[in-house]
Amino acid sequence: MTTRRWERRHLAEALVKGMMYFSIGLVAGSLALILWTVVIRGIPAMSWEMVSMPPEGGYFMGKGGGVLNAIIGSLYLASGGTLLALIFGLPIALYLETYLGESPWGRYVRLSLDVLWGIPSIVYGVFGFTLMLAIGLRASLLAGIIVLALLELPIMVRAMDEVIRRMPVDLEQAALALGSTKLEVALRIVTRQMLPGIITAVLLGFGRGIGDAASVLFTAGYTDRITTSLLRPTASLPLAVFFQLASPFPEVQKRGYASALILTVIVLVISLGSRWISGRLSRYTIK
Amino acid sequence: MKDQRGTGPRPLVTGEGRHNNGPSAVARLRADRNARRTLSIVTLLPVFLIAAITLALIIRSWPVVSGKPLAQTVFGAVWKPEQGLFGFWPFIAGTAWVTVVGMGLAVAPCVFTSLYLSEYANVATRVLAKPVLDLLAAIPPVVYGVWGLLAVVPFVEDVLAPLAKRWLVGIPIFAVNQPTGFGILAGGIVLAVMVAPFIIAVLYEILDTVPEELRHASLAVGATRWQTIRGVVIPKVLPGMVAGIVLGASRALGETIAVLMVVGNVVHVPTSVFDAAYPLPALIANNYGDMMSIPLYDAALLSGALVLLVVILIFNILSTLVLQRLLGRGWT
Numbered sequence: 169m170t171t172r173r174w175e176r177r178h179l180a181e182a183l184v185k186g187m188m189y190f191s192i193g194l195v196a197g198s199l200a201l202i203l204w205t206v207v208i209r210g211i212p213a214m215s216w217e218m219v220s221m222p223p224e225g226g227y228f229m230g231k232g233g234g235v236l237n238a239i240i241g242s243l244y245l246a247s248g249g250t251l252l253a254l255i256f257g258l259p260i261a262l263y264l265e266t267y268l269g270e271s272p273w274g275r276y277v278r279l280s281l282d283v284l285w286g287i288p289s290i291v292y293g294v295f296g297f298t299l300m301l302a303i304g305l306r307a308s309l310l311a312g313i314i315v316l317a318l319l320e321l322p323i324m325v326r327a328m329d330e331v332i333r334r335m336p337v338d339l340e341q342a343a344l345a346l347g348s349t350k351l352e353v354a355l356r357i358v359t360r361q362m363l364p365g366i367i368t369a370v371l372l373g374f375g376r377g378i379g380d381a382a383s384v385l386f387t388a389g390y391t392d393r394i395t396t397s398l399l400r401p402t403a404s405l406p407l408a409v410f411f412q413l414a415s416p417f418p419e420v421q422k423r424g425y426a427s428a429l430i431l432t433v434i435v436l437v438i439s440l441g442s443r444w445i446s447g448r449l450s451r452y453t454i455k
Numbered sequence: 456m457k458d459q460r461g462t463g464p465r466p467l468v469t470g471e472g473r474h475n476n477g478p479s480a481v482a483r484l485r486a487d488r489n490a491r492r493t494l495s496i497v498t499l500l501p502v503f504l505i506a507a508i509t510l511a512l513i514i515r516s517w518p519v520v521s522g523k524p525l526a527q528t529v530f531g532a533v534w535k536p537e538q539g540l541f542g543f544w545p546f547i548a549g550t551a552w553v554t555v556v557g558m559g560l561a562v563a564p565c566v567f568t569s570l571y572l573s574e575y576a577n578v579a580t581r582v583l584a585k586p587v588l589d590l591l592a593a594i595p596p597v598v599y600g601v602w603g604l605l606a607v608v609p610f611v612e613d614v615l616a617p618l619a620k621r622w623l624v625g626i627p628i629f630a631v632n633q634p635t636g637f638g639i640l641a642g643g644i645v646l647a648v649m650v651a652p653f654i655i656a657v658l659y660e661i662l663d664t665v666p667e668e669l670r671h672a673s674l675a676v677g678a679t680r681w682q683t684i685r686g687v688v689i690p691k692v693l694p695g696m697v698a699g700i701v702l703g704a705s706r707a708l709g710e711t712i713a714v715l716m717v718v719g720n721v722v723h724v725p726t727s728v729f730d731a732a733y734p735l736p737a738l739i740a741n742n743y744g745d746m747m748s749i750p751l752y753d754a755a756l757l758s759g760a761l762v763l764l765v766v767i768l769i770f771n772i773l774s775t776l777v778l779q780r781l782l783g784r785g786w787t
Contacts, residue, residue: 181679184567188575191567195655198648199591202602209605256500263494279775280501286702286771287508287764288709290736294743294760295508298515322501349487372593379595382711382740406597410712413604428601432594439593443586 210429213422230419238408246378249316261328284322290382312388320373331365364446371442381406516758549732556643569658591652600716603645612636642718657699698774705770711736
């Protein structure tokens with residue numbers, strides 16, 4: 169048996185390995201720190217009132233109330249946006265796979281979706297606002313929903329596209345060989361097979377939509393009431409956090425931390441839930 | 456067998472008088488054709504949307520863009536909307552500073568983490584990595600902003616600034632010119648942590664495309680893991696890694712709320728990482744929607760958005776093309 173000669177390259181190996189552990193520690197540590205900070209600062213300010221009541225008069229000066237208006241507003245905004253994005257996104261994803269495949273036009277559409285995904289939400293917000301001015305719509309739930317739908321569309325389509333592509337080719341070919349049209353393949357086979365993927369995509373889009381502040385800043389407005397109409401402005405959680413933290417009153421800032429905690433919990437539950445649901449459902453797909 | 460002519464679907468007739476009750480072949484084919492037409496129009500939507508966003512911004516910012524020479528708008532340092540002076544340089548410089556600092560902090564740890572995940576980690580770690588990265592990428596920007604306010608700004612103010620005052624005296628880019636922790640460094644740290652899950656996920660996926668045989672061959676002739684990474688893995692995917700990092704940078708460029716909350720928002724051209732800055736997205740978020748009474752103000756803000764969009768589109772298209780070629784499909 170020969171002993172390994174200790175060379176410089178082994179030193180380099182050890183050094184690099186050390187740096188990798190350090191990097192992982194750094195990345196994991198700062199991300200854990202974020203959750204820790206939000207939980208630790210959010211919990212003391214948390215109360216039943218926060219999640220069960222809209223703001224009362226003088227809320228932003230430290231008087232009573234909660235952020236129910238923002239919670240409900242955010243759920244409305246994200247649900248509406250996700251639904252709208254799904255209505256347009258699902259056909260695009262199906263068309264991409266069943267009709268376009270790897271054709272040049274298909275690649276072009278995918279490129280444009282990727283590019284859309286990269287456009288910052290503030291630009292969507294500004295674009296939405298100019299659109300609203302053009303058609304005479306004021307800051308409202310409807311405008312917020314439309315902008316969030318635009319924001320979520322590329323995310324959802326690409327997520328669905330990824331799942332469809334992992335589908336076994338034999339399935340589609342078997343259906344075509346039995347005389348199905350492509351439409352029937354898309355509706356009866358691809359859609360069923362990708363159900364877990366659709367749910368993942370929907371929840372991914374929802375999570376992104378509910379957390380985004382910059383796009384709803386100009387388009388959905390803000391109000392202390394719980395919205396009852398599509399054409400009225402609505403509050404949203406990210407903006408509630410943002411506005412409360414901008415307040416000079418410490419009590420209000422603390423509620424901002426609690427609101428951030430609420431938002432984080434919603435987003436994490438959605439993220440974990442989508443993993444669980446798609447895991448359950450993927451039992452019923454053909455691998 | 457003589458009735459099996461033609462291609463495409465036929466009605467499911469299995470014998471005399473035993474018709475399937477479903478739609479006829481003609482109806483099914485017609486449905487297919489109609490669906491193809493409708494769907495091909497819906498598929499135009501993403502392409503149309505990019506064009507619409509760009510066009511809308513160009514048209515609406517035209518009064519400012521066309522009014523003066525472009526260089527004067529982009530490099531002008533005077534921002535006095537009331538007097539019609541719209542010099543974007545402070546904001547462009549602020550955006551660049553924050554992004555460069557953020558990416559400077561993020562790149563090395565992200566590269567090392569992704570290398571560890573793809574080259575060293577065992578299967579259990581790898582299986583865990585993806586959901587954890589997804590989870591972290593799902594945290595909303597405003598929550599990063601809260602963390603920035605509560606942890607990063609005090610850290611810069613109480614720890615990093617005194618350290619710089621003590622040990623980095625005389626180096627202009629580390630000069631401490633203001634007493635608070637709100638500034639480029641705080642913004643950069645928040646950005647770095649925000650884009651890390653994204654960049655790691657992209658890099659990891661790219662590294663995953665390197666065939667396992669290549670690594671085996673290198674290890675079999677006695678190379679260490681690091682020699683394999685340097686000599687075999689990285690040369691194979693270097694363009695992709697650069698593209699992934701550029702994609703991360705374009706995310707960082709457009710990040711609004713989290714940066715806005717910690718960066719100080721002072722209109723000036725920063726000279727040190729401890730200075731406050733006022734990035735373009737923050738400018739738009741803080742001012743757009745109100746102050747419409749000042750003439751041209753809204754066009755000026757939109758031209759800011761246009762500058763941002765153009766830079767991000769260029770970054771995005773180039774890096775996505777590289778990644779599509781490398782991965783055989785688009786990323787993100």
